[in-house]
Amino acid sequence: MFLHIIAVAVVAIFLPLVLFWLLSSEIDQLHRAAMRAQAETLAERIVVQPDGRVTFNLPDSLRGLYSEAYGRYQYDIRDAEGRLLFSSHKKTGSFDSDSSAGADVIQTIGDTNFRIKVAEDLSHRDVITDDIVSNFFRRVGWITIPVLLVLLAIDIIIFRRAVAPLWKASEEASNIGPSRTDIRLPTERIPREIVPLVTAVNLALDRLEDGFRVQRQFTADAAHQLRTPLAILRTRIETLGDGEARQALHDDIEGMSRIVAQLLEIAELDTLVLDPGETADLRAVCAEVVGAIAPFAIAQHKDIALKGADAPVMIHGNSEMLQRAVFNLAENAIKFTATATSVDVEVGDDGSVRVRDCGPGVTQVERELIFQRFWRRDRQRSDGAGLGLSIVRAVADDHAATVTVDNLPGGGAEFTLRFRLAE
Secondary structure: HHHHHHHHHHHHHHHHHHHHHHHHHHHHHHHHHHHHHHHHHHHEEEEOOOOOOOOOEOOOHHOOOOOOOOEEEEEEEEEEOOOEEEOOOOOOOOOOOEEEEEEEEEEOOOOEEEEEEEEEEEOOOOOHHHHHHHHHHHHHHHHHHHHHHHHHHHHHHHHHHHHHHHHHHHHHHHHOOOOOOOOOOEEEEEEEOOHHHHHHHHHHHHHHHHHHHHHHHHHHHHHHHHHHHHHHHHHHHHOOOOOOHHHHHHHHHHHHHHHHHHHHHHHHHHHHOOOOEEEEEHHHHHHHHHHHHHHHHHHHHEEEEEEEOOOEEEEEHHHHHHHHHHHHHHHHHHHHEEEEEEEEEEEOOEEEEEOOOOOOOOOOOOOHOOOOOOOOOOOOOOOOOOHHHHHHHHHHHOOEEEEEEEEOOOEEEEEEOOEEEOO
């Protein structure tokens, strides 16, 4: 579009110059033709006598036209050797090429060649022609600017209408993600030259969606299939006589069951499509999570407290998914907080949830790594698979929310989820 605007500007400026040159050329051509016609008329007045003398009889109707008093037209008549025979001005042969222009004609009369030159004084040219030539560029010049502006405005409108479908397709493409693989770029009103590209992109998205579906289905199937052998192992462990070994095996089974449950949550989140009009009470969600995880905190000799807003805080979101996100944050905080300390879950009126612990905090380098699947700071620990915070990030992404982590001045970390308030 920018190059096209430059081209239009160049044409708008160049066109008057070309027209001016063409007009000047046409005027010069007409002038030369008129001078040649006058020369031929003068040639008709040359007579060669039988004795070889040359006479030139100019009628009164033409004599005034070439008079020095009038001073507009001049003529010279010379023979083949260049000798001046007749002239309309006293200074013979002194045509001023800078102030006059005309034509030469070689005319044969009898057996003798004559050269007839007719010129016009440019300072006395026709008033109308002179005005046309002298005022043409000035008159056309001021028209050029509005014409250029109109052309640019039309170009902008045309280009905006042409690329509007591409802008719409770009907006649709920005919504495509792991959780929205069903979106395809529209092909309606797309320029014909772009349709093959859009079609190819849609076909690529089809293949990607198939790959995501297979991966999600595998994760869900694997998690479901693991539940049955885990339940059988849990039942058989209960029959063991050794209490200490049985408890250790039972803890391992519980850890494995938690990993399987998280895998199922991830598979479900990958297929989740939120209803834009769905709302949830954030305070009620957090209260239910605190009540559900309190026994786990007490078993770890730690406390958990609900703080913040007393009234309902309505946000856009799915209450079940929100519970999973807050639960994973609270569970993670309980695991890493010090013994005999408290984990605080604070609900803000602005649609935020802050989970604070008294643990070692999170370094600047790790603040993005901790939200990756299966990432763990300590690979030796067996009480998790590094899926909890990735679930939190997935829930935040699905709800167009943000999740951040900061270290507290007195020690510990603070995880913050911010959601959109419902209108």
